[in-house]
Amino acid sequence: MLRVKRRARNAPYIGPAAGTRGAASRTTTAHASARPTTVTTHMATDLPTQLSLPVIPLSTPPVVDPHQQVMANFPINENRGEQISVGPLQIPCPTGREISVTDTSSNMASLEYRIEAHLAAADSKNTAATYSRALDSFTEFRYNLPSFWPPSVDQIVYYLAYLSAKNISFSTAKCYLSGLSYHLQIQGKEDTTKVFIVKKMLEGMHRLNPLKDIRAPISLPLLNRVTLALPSVCKNYYEATLFTVAFHLAFFALLRASELTVSTNTSYAISIHGLGFYKNQIKLRIRGSKTDQYAVGSIVQIDLNQETSTLFQSLQHYLHSRPTSPGPLLLHLNGKPLTSYQFTSILHKALRFIEVDTSTFKFHSFRIGGATHMHLSGVPEEHIKIKGRWKSNAVKSYIRV
Incomplete structure (x- = not known):
């Protein structure tokens, strides 16, 4: 039997098992005692000098019971009272070809790294970060409590009450429970976050603190006003054109x-090669998103009409001045890509310039406003x-009439 020595790791799906080390030692000892050994016979000094042994004539062969002769090939372990193996059976093979035994111990390390890589790639970076914060939050909660794993149902219930006392929102508490559930399931433990009382606790949190989306939609008239204010808040004409296209x-x-x-x-940002700019049509290749993490991609089409004429004109001027660098579609003059922070920062500057409160307007306000505008225009x-x-x-929830 080939034995593989596993190296110690901190992988999330492997945890210590109670009594494993002692059981392994006993098993190893049992197998060691069962292995066939070669004994060398020699004369010991403490034996008596004269031994009384029966003499068997050379001419007369010993009489052996056939049953005993057969059973001699299968020795019995007197301590355990069970039959043990004396060696591998010989398997017929072609003449001149030896049986090869593959040692898999050298491959186990590389396989373990592959397991970890596949598990890490199964979730997005944002999801992995959220699950990690959930574990940190739960560890902080039970600082002075027993840290057995899986946690008891009582600890989960009190943890939700702890989050509520800290004014943590329902959505965040739900994400943290999902993180705990992930760590329990990946280790093959009992998922104590799925019991009935925990679900009712979450329901109560939602009712007492309903989720309110404070993000206001950007309407088409407000979009046009913001666009007109961009030359006054951007440092040059190129930047004003860049943010006009972006908005x-x-x-x-x-x-x-x-x-x-x-x-x-x-x-996932749209690349310059993902843009199809035609006389009466714009096509955008969406590479992926949080709902398309396998990056299957999709195509979004924008047709030229009276409402989109500003976009077509601004995009034509922008592409004429854009650096020739490959990569994301939206670049600054220095070749650096546009970030979401810069997008929101210029939006708030333009809103303040036209004296509009900025507290309820975020990046998602454009997505909400666009969906609402399509609905008001009669789009199904x-x-x-x-x-x-x-x-x-x-x-x-994105259609705000």
């Missing part, structure tokens, strides 16, 4: 921040859902 694309293509701008956690909800790449009925 209009976010509105008419119902874009998420990760689909238009660049951040450290995402790489199913078409809005397809263009906005919604996978569920969440599109209903």
